[in-house]
Amino acid sequence: MPRPAKKKIKHIRAATLADVGRIAGVSAMAASAVLNGARTSSRISPETRERILAAARQLAYRPNAAARALANRRMDTIGVAAVIVDGELNHYFLEVFNGILEAAARHDQNTTVFALHDWAKDPERLHRFCDGRIDGLILLAPTFHEDHVALPAHTPFVSIHANIPLPGVLNIESDEERGAYEITRRLVVQGHRRILHLAGPNDLIGPQRRIRGYQRALASLRQPFDADLLVSAGFNAKEGANALRAWLRRHQGKPLADAIFCVNDGVAIGCIEALAEAGLRVPDDVSVVGFDDSLAARMCVPQLSTVRQPLRAMGARAVDVLLNRIEKPETSAGSTDKPIVFPVELVHRASVAPPPSAERVVPPMR
């Protein structure tokens, strides 16, 4: 009896449809119909079906995603592109991302994250993401700047908080101006007069909208606008702290602001920190409000009054819209122009109180 030919040891590999078919005594397509194909699976007789399922179980068969994607032209994966600020993804990202994950899971889609260091640096990278590994891409674009970014064709996009309108891309945003307007008005109505606004980078639409809301609110209540109370800070805690420290230094011995409206929660945190250094207490000496209602707002002490942007819901909505575009590009092609605007909402916490009865003066700095 001849010895069996020495077989080349194959690298262990996962079972394929062909393997399943062989064991079940059917073709690979029959196995495909039962195991993966929703549409045609009814055409298999119950007995065959059972045999195939048993074989699949025995072999621990998993369809191969790459092969499937190649045949279907669908990866069942959406991408998220975000810019890394100061080397890290931040609270804003985390909130939106939570919403994206939730919605993606609901639709049985995977989510892959592309982190960029700078939109401008290499627009090429955005193109490289769109190589078939994702079916569509969500751009977290509050700092998106390039005016003439040629977005890759063949890939549907949705943007969130886009700083500039992207041609053919639906944008999801929130009513930032209204949020700024409402919270400023509330401070004034509570009796605050000198309201300092720590604004964001002034080339960005979001901060601009907040400034507009702030100014409109003052005007609506016949409060004068004092340019000395509008300071450009930035977007994070460190920048907020620095901006306020500088302001306090410039105003030693002069009247303190009654309240400080910060462009976002991060800046507000920095602001509270700088106030603490100066021996000023929140909200006893000065009230502080933020914007976003990110995790940070609930995590600081005192907790922050803020304008809540429904970031989670916005992320989830982006997924819904994107999937719609992926599935029927023709229907949704026309609707690219009007952005979807989410309402914002005031959140009251401990960082706001009525202004102190006697006007506070900025203490001397060391």
Place this chain on the structure above:
Amino acid sequence: MPRPAKKKIKHIRAATLADVGRIAGVSAMAASAVLNGARTSSRISPETRERILAAARQLAYRPNAAARALANRRMDTIGVAAVIVDGELNHYFLEVFNGILEAAARHDQNTTVFALHDWAKDPERLHRFCDGRIDGLILLAPTFHEDHVALPAHTPFVSIHANIPLPGVLNIESDEERGAYEITRRLVVQGHRRILHLAGPNDLIGPQRRIRGYQRALASLRQPFDADLLVSAGFNAKEGANALRAWLRRHQGKPLADAIFCVNDGVAIGCIEALAEAGLRVPDDVSVVGFDDSLAARMCVPQLSTVRQPLRAMGARAVDVLLNRIEKPETSAGSTDKPIVFPVELVHRASVAPPPSAERVVPPMR
């Protein structure tokens, strides 16, 4: 002159290697060698090479990731599986994830995130992730519980902070016990005597290690261990606040703790909040320390003294290790047993001061 036959309008599609080859007047493989293949690209003559590059540019050719993955059995993507706590990914995730993204980008790998609601609920999901769309998976596993999880074969894994050892999976952890030991000792050395420990869920190895470090430190300095000063809190701010409120209520009129060592920064934040409610000040009346050095630690006022776990570096390391396993499974197969342990480091901030000269008493609660 006959009209050209009406061509069926094809769905617009991205250019393929065949398209590029056709334009450049070469075969698809030649194009492949120049555009995608690192190894064999030298074999193409400079002129042909130029023609191919020009054609690719003209067509805006991008290699198709799915086709590539199918042929190469390599997706150039790593997966990250994490459990969603209270419906959201948290600071811990964000820090580790930042490290993962950074390292993945360095290696030119993509990153996809799989969020689970519960490890136990459907271990099947873990299997479904491993369908060829990722080359390996990082498990963020501090709450991983199932004793007999059969991890899918054919996929390399690395775990971070695994709660239980996973067979054949290298674990990356930090020296939590030492961190707890050091910070407790420092408090004692500063003069603190009654040190309350707000511990985490007691079925998890991380919290257990912190308790051990806390107890060892007390013993090493001949301090008695008082079971009344060891309280199980949880992992987040709300649980921390609740646990401390309950403790304060139970101790009205009795001596306050000198210092509180919290299982993580989130619990510490909650703790500071509850202290503020009770009219107790940090660090004047009581010192508070956290664990992790997450974003939250720098975001509260006063900023939190804490034990820094190098979460970013740990995430980055997980990627390095995982890629190593993906590339040479045989070499790394033996080294599964000894976890990689990162050192921790004390971080001093404003939430700690020497104990007050006179012992404080827990004020009556309303």
Place this chain on the structure above:
DNA sequence: CTGAAAGCGCTTACAG
């Protein structure tokens, strides 16, 4: 230096 062939694992028409 270059190309024709076969294969990665799956699907979708098309025949029977």
Place this chain on the structure above:
DNA sequence: CTGAAAGCGCTTACAG
């Protein structure tokens, strides 16, 4: 109800 064929877009041997 079931299977043989062709194709998704790329690679890797193998011939020339």
